Amino acid sequence: MSRAATLHEFTRDALAAGAAPEAIAAALHDAGWSEGEIGDALESWAVRPGLPPVPRRSRTALTAGLALVEGLHLVALGMVAGHLIALAFTLIAIWLPQVSPAPHWLAAQLRWPIAALVVFLPLWLWSARKARPAPGQRRPALSVWIGHLAVFCAMLAILGDALAVIYRFLAGDATAVFLLKALVVAVVAGLVILAMEERRRD
Amino acid sequence: MTDRAAIGRAGLALLALVLLALALWTGGGPAAGQREARDATRIRDLQALADLVICLADEDGALPEMLRLEPACAPAPRLADPHTGADYGYDRLSADSFRLCAGFERPDTVATWSRPARRFDPESGCLTVRHPDA
Numbered sequence: 001m002s003r004a005a006t007l008h009e010f011t012r013d014a015l016a017a018g019a020a021p022e023a024i025a026a027a028l029h030d031a032g033w034s035e036g037e038i039g040d041a042l043e044s045w046a047v048r049p050g051l052p053p054v055p056r057r058s059r060t061a062l063t064a065g066l067a068l069v070e071g072l073h074l075v076a077l078g079m080v081a082g083h084l085i086a087l088a089f090t091l092i093a094i095w096l097p098q099v100s101p102a103p104h105w106l107a108a109q110l111r112w113p114i115a116a117l118v119v120f121l122p123l124w125l126w127s128a129r130k131a132r133p134a135p136g137q138r139r140p141a142l143s144v145w146i147g148h149l150a151v152f153c154a155m156l157a158i159l160g161d162a163l164a165v166i167y168r169f170l171a172g173d174a175t176a177v178f179l180l181k182a183l184v185v186a187v188v189a190g191l192v193i194l195a196m197e198e199r200r201r202d
Numbered sequence: 203m204t205d206r207a208a209i210g211r212a213g214l215a216l217l218a219l220v221l222l223a224l225a226l227w228t229g230g231g232p233a234a235g236q237r238e239a240r241d242a243t244r245i246r247d248l249q250a251l252a253d254l255v256i257c258l259a260d261e262d263g264a265l266p267e268m269l270r271l272e273p274a275c276a277p278a279p280r281l282a283d284p285h286t287g288a289d290y291g292y293d294r295l296s297a298d299s300f301r302l303c304a305g306f307e308r309p310d311t312v313a314t315w316s317r318p319a320r321r322f323d324p325e326s327g328c329l330t331v332r333h334p335d336a
Binding site for chain 1: 217230
């Protein structure tokens, strides 16, 4: 029997014996179980008078349809974040050109990110809504993993951003344009982390 | 937590919408793309006409007085703007140089690739060419 199964069985037996959830939590805490594990175990059972502990469907089942939506959500988020940064970089290059006037072909570079955002921004918003669990239910583990993966990538972007800023500063080349671009990366990555917050905590 | 996630989603969506509006305003919509495509056709035609003039000069021994099609100088390029019907302009500037002009809509955005002895002037919308062997 796995550790998780042992924990769930103990919790069920304790609840069936009439122990208070607080007392069970304290005992598990003293035995070294984490807050998340304890909460997970207690939320797995509903106590009804006259009935043994009733198993809850604590997490939404991961169906093929939900996996499809989650996959689309992750891809759409990547496309939105990446093309948002590309679009902002091109606009900065046009408005604050390093050599004036800005090369004419820069305007043509706006079209691909525009097209990508028009397609993937609605898809991202739709998939976020579609993947939301029913009230009282939690997301499947895949959703939580996807949330962590997105945050991992966003944090790498922020770390790389900070590294580049410090390097350019030390090289005496931290221009206003560069700092503006670095700010764009940090803002987009920060918004991605915020947007995935509920998945990570679920 | 849900509120923070909603703020993140709304922030990203709002930022995207603002940048989309700015990008469309800066780069222009489909009409700008169509103008660029028409100008790209015109500059390609001028380059092809320059090849024709050089070929005619090689045939005649001097730059031609006016544009004409010659079977020996195939493929035959267009002599007029396909979008307006106006003839492309041709002027002999000297014994070894000439210019070809068209009515560009956005000459500042015309993409010209680097070719020796050919220079595009966005102000006049003309391609000035020097015959390399004259």
